[in-house]
Amino acid sequence: MGLFWLVAYCVLVGLAVAQAVLMVLQTWEHRRFARSRFRALRRARPSGKAMVFAPCKGIDDDLEENLRRLFHQDYGDYEITFIVEDVSDPAYERIRRLIADHRHVVCHLVIAGRAKESGQKVHNLRMATRQLRPEIEFLAFIDSDARPRREWLRGLIGRLADRGNRDVGAVTGYRWMVPTRPTPANHLLYGVNCGITALFGPKGFYPIWGGSWAIRRTVFKSIG
Numbered sequence: 240m241g242l243f244w245l246v247a248y249c250v251l252v253g254l255a256v257a258q259a260v261l262m263v264l265q266t267w268e269h270r271r272f273a274r275s276r277f278r279a280l281r282r283a284r285p286s287g288k289a290m291v292f293a294p295c296k297g298i299d300d301d302l303e304e305n306l307r308r309l310f311h312q313d314y315g316d317y318e319i320t321f322i323v324e325d326v327s328d329p330a331y332e333r334i335r336r337l338i339a340d341h342r343h344v345v346c347h348l349v350i351a352g353r354a355k356e357s358g359q360k361v362h363n364l365r366m367a368t369r370q371l372r373p374e375i376e377f378l379a380f381i382d383s384d385a386r387p388r389r390e391w392l393r394g395l396i397g398r399l400a401d402r403g404n405r406d407v408g409a410v411t412g413y414r415w416m417v418p419t420r421p422t423p424a425n426h427l428l429y430g431v432n433c434g435i436t437a438l439f440g441p442k443g444f445y446p447i448w449g450g451s452w453a454i455r456r457t458v459f460k461s462i463g
Contacts (some may be wrong), residue, residue: 412451
């Protein structure tokens with residue numbers, strides 16, 4: 240009986256070591272892949288009118304700083320549409336102040352109303368995208384708790400506007416959580432998120448993450 244448990248223990252240890260080695264290899268590949276994308280991003284100079292949609296509800300941590308980043312994207316031809324459920328939403332007045340302070344970017348503020356047949360966020364986005372002007376070529380979406388880099392929009396549109404990627408209809412980013420308090424729960428969530436992020440690479444089928452993604456307007460309309 241002792242030999243059985245020893246063998247079982249050795250097998251489990253071997254499997255754990257094999258999994259760890261595979262994760263290290265995948266992480267290294269992800270690192271190489273991410274660096275190659277950043278190098279390509281430095282050269283990307285896409286063009287085409289883009290509309291950024293930012294649904295908001297309540298006051299996220301550092302909401303104003305997160306939204307302020309949207310006004311300073313290094314992409315030349317874009318507008319921003321903010322969406323709230325109602326003027327009583329605490330985010331409404333903060334969005335209005337930001338729009339007033341950043342008149343160099345064309346902005347819209349949509350009051351979507353209460354959802355009746357779907358989640359509120361889905362309803363908000365449907366209301367905001369139901370009438371797109373003809374010159375809009377790309378749609379980009381971002382959550383209000385995300386803090387995008389200056390090249391965020393250019394990176395998304397660059398993948399869609401590249402003529403060599405005509406079979407790519409949509410692109411996605413992914414969240415990178417930062418622990419705000421030194422608690423086990425914060426660090427556990429951060430660790431789990433990093434593990435998932437490292438699985439992204441140059442091959443495979445990945446879901447679109449709603450917090451940061453973009454799509455060609457033609458694809459958006461064709462799929463209903």
